Amino acid sequence: MPLKFPLHPAFALLLCLGTTAVNAATLNDRLERPSQSTALGAQTLLSDVQPVGEQQVMVGAAGHILLRDASGQVRQAQVPVDLLLTAVQFVDGQNGWAVGHDSVVLHSQDGGRSWNKQLDGRAINPLLLKAAEDVLATAEQAASAAPDDDHFANALENARFALDDAQAASESGPSRPLLGLWFRNAREGWVVGAYGIFLKTTDGGASWRAVNGLENPDRLHLNSILGLADGSLLVAGEGGRLYRSVDSGEHWQPTQQPTDASLYTLAKLSSGQVLAAGFGGTLLVSDDQGVSWAFRELPVKASLYGVRQLSSxxxxxxxxxxxxxxxxxxxxxxxxxxxxxxxxxxxxxxxxxxxxxxxxxxxxxxxxxxxxxxxx
Structure with a gap:
């Protein structure tokens, strides 16, 4: 089983809410049932917010997506699913994506007023299973060609474990949450999630493929992904894991890992610095696009979930x-x-x-x- 590091209850809620048994609804019901209109949406769990022009788009529990305009009025968007949404990103004033539980990916083309479902765990599980089978086949060939090489033997063992995990996920249905996303533009984007889920699209979400190559044999959660101005990509996750790619995610290298504390979010500043924040007040700073990291001392040890640079x-x-x-x-x-x-x-x-x-x-x-x- 994957090694698990401690999560604060509020963050664990994003991971666990909606994955446990639900008395009145199956997983498929939640994926097919539209989010219900409510006047109390702004008073229930909201997990992420992004400014889009002069309005703010917020996502949260029960498929709620709220839009707050410049006058402070809040209205609820039309959303086709009734489950917890964990993150949102817009690449322009019209095109945005949101991800959440049951591996759902939603897309809006009208600034967040309405959404359609592009993907969920029912489609992701076969993608992950096929990717695990391909990795195992490659590992078997390499180990057969060099039977005395410990590196290939370990890679084969990890590939077998990954296939077992993908098979178990397929049997359990669309139950694994997506936790983070980053789109470079309206065509190219990535989503990450629990138990090492990692997918990429190059056609705006019409099709997806599994991303392999991260050294993550324990299938630790991937919590956040971020693209930088130099074209590199960063991923942060459970147990302090940090990964970097310089070729649009085709190949990945683990970066310096100064902590075992789970990292929940990545953010880039106008100065070029990158921040990674997480469990127990952990704040890491990179001045070289994520190649190396240093601790930033804070006055508290509370877990950190969000980072925002203000206009000032x-x-x-x-x-x-x-x-x-x-x-x-x-x-x-x-x-x-x-x-x-x-x-x-x-x-x-x-x-x-x-x-x-x-x-x-x-x-x-x-x-x-x-x-x-x-x-x-």
Missing amino acids: GAVVLAGQGGLLLYSTDGKAFEQWRAPSKAALLNVSETHTGQLLLVGAAGLQVLPMMPFKEHVK
Whole structure:
């Protein structure tokens, strides 16, 4: 079985909610049943937020996708699934994708107002099974040609384990969550998820293929993927794993791994620095596109789930227990906690100078100036 590292309950919720047995609905029901309209969507779990023009698009529990306009009005999008969504990204004012439980991938072509389902675990499981079979066949040939080579013997053992895992996943149905995504443009994108799920599309999500080549024999969760200005790609995951590709994901190398703490999110700053944040207040900084990493000391040990650079250049980290960490230079951070103490999973900034916080308690809105005055 894959080695598991501790997860804070709020982040574990994104991984576990919707994968356990549901009394009134099968997994297929949730994939086919549209998200229900509710006036309470902004008060339930919201896992991610992204600005799209002057509006903010938020995703969360029960297939909720909410759009908040510049005046502060919130409306609910039309979504074809009724399950937890974990991440969202738009590449322009119209085209966006969201991922979530049961390995669902959703696409919007109208700025988030409506969505269609491109992919789910029922289609992903056969892709992963075929990829595992191909890797095993290659490993068997290599081990047969060099029977005394320990490297090929280990690769063969890992390939057999991966095939067993893919077969078990196929038998259990579309139950594994996708946790992160990154699209370079409206055609080329990647999604990552639990137990090492990793897929790529080059046609805007019309078709997908499994990505192989990561050194991840224990099938640890892949939590976040990010593309950088130099064309390289980074993946962060469970147990402090960090991977880098310089050829659009065709080949991957593990980078320096300074921690065993699970990493939940990656973010790039305007300075060119890259941040990786995660369990127990872990914050890593890279000045060389993810080749090497250094620790950044923080005043707390709370787990961190979201990172946002504001228009001013300041950096805000969101995390466990309603925590926000604020820094004007990305080095020294001051802290603030939301009164509810509910976990914050990400943060965004409006054009009118407000912070939007999303998390276990839904949407919270903070005026920027009072927030700055009260961080300590």
